[in-house]
Amino acid sequence: MDGDGGEWTPRSLAEASHPRGCMQGPRWVVTFRALVVVLAVIAAALGVLWIEAAGVQGASAQLSSDAPGKVTIPPVGKDPQVGEASAAGEAPIQPIGTAAAQAAGLVVHVAGAVKNPGVFTLMPGSRVFQAIDAAGGALPEANLSALNLAATLSDGTQILVPVQGQASPVNPLNPAGPADTGPAPQGLVNLNTATAAQIETLPGVGPVLAERIVAWRTDHGPFTSVEGLNAVTGIGPKLLAGLQELVTVS
Structure with missing residues (x-):
């Protein structure tokens, strides 16, 4: 209907069927749906974060329960075994070399x-x-x-x-010992047991020759006879003859 004659026109009929307030409805409906979608996404994200946080806390608790006990590190330069032995009242461990030397x-x-x-x-x-x-x-x-x-x-x-x-x-x-070495009971010098100093008391035998007799005995074993002195450098027939009645090999 126009303003002058009061008649209905197609435009006026359309405006009458669809007021201006109703034309805004679809816009509010779309906005509300978008808000619902956004809230759902946020809720899902929060749920995922909560699940991950719960998993991390559980893993941390598991690691804490499986962790070993506290380890005490002894001071540098201190033997823990010696310290424990001393604390218990026991004698400290001595070096191996000391026991071996004893x-x-x-x-x-x-x-x-x-x-x-x-x-x-x-x-x-x-x-x-x-x-x-x-x-x-x-x-x-x-x-x-x-x-x-x-x-x-x-x-x-x-x-x-x-x-x-x-x-x-x-x-x-x-x-x-003097009871088992040196001169035999008859007063003879035993070539197999006498020391170099005792052999040196024989006539014609000096310190060097006495050491040679002892060295020969060490290297070759005991003398089997007095004549075995011939094998010692420095003892000739004359000296050997003078020693025949003064030494023994028993």
């Missing part, structure tokens, strides 16, 4: 039919067979049955290993 103190002389005659250091309580082993073992011609291989050694003992067919020494184990 234990190694048995010195013996192995001579005769062995591969490497000489002086050896053994542990206290060692036996004759151990001293022979230290000298490289017995030679094939050695007469080991003449020795008590199980005898316990003492410090300063001399072990004379005889050869097959050689008269066994009266005392194959000769501990050091």
Whole structure:
């Protein structure tokens, strides 16, 4: 309807059927739907974040329960074993070298039919067979049955290993000491047990020659006869004749 005649026109009929307020409705509906979608996305994101946070806390708790106990690191330069022993009232552990030095103190002389005659250091309580082993073992011609291989050694003992067919020494184990070395009971000097100083008391024998006699005995074993002195450098027939009645090899 126009303003002048009051008649309805197509434009007026359209405006009457659809007021201006109703034309704005679809816009509000679209906006509300978009808001719902946005809120749903935000809620989903928050849910994901909450699930991840819960998983991290659970993993942290698991790691905490599986972690080892507290480890105490001792101060640098301090032996924890020594400290614990001292705290418990026990004696501290001594260096190995000290115990070894205290234990190694048995010195013996192995001579005769062995591969490497000489002086050896053994542990206290060692036996004759151990001293022979230290000298490289017995030679094939050695007469080991003449020795008590199980005898316990003492410090300063001399072990004379005889050869097959050689008269066994009266005392194959000769501990050091004036009672077992030097002149025999008849006043003779025993070439197999006397020291260099005792051999030096013989007429015509000086310090150098006495050392040679002892060295020959160490390298070749005990003398089997007085005539064996011929093998020592510096002893000739004349000197040997003068020593015949003064020495023995028993």
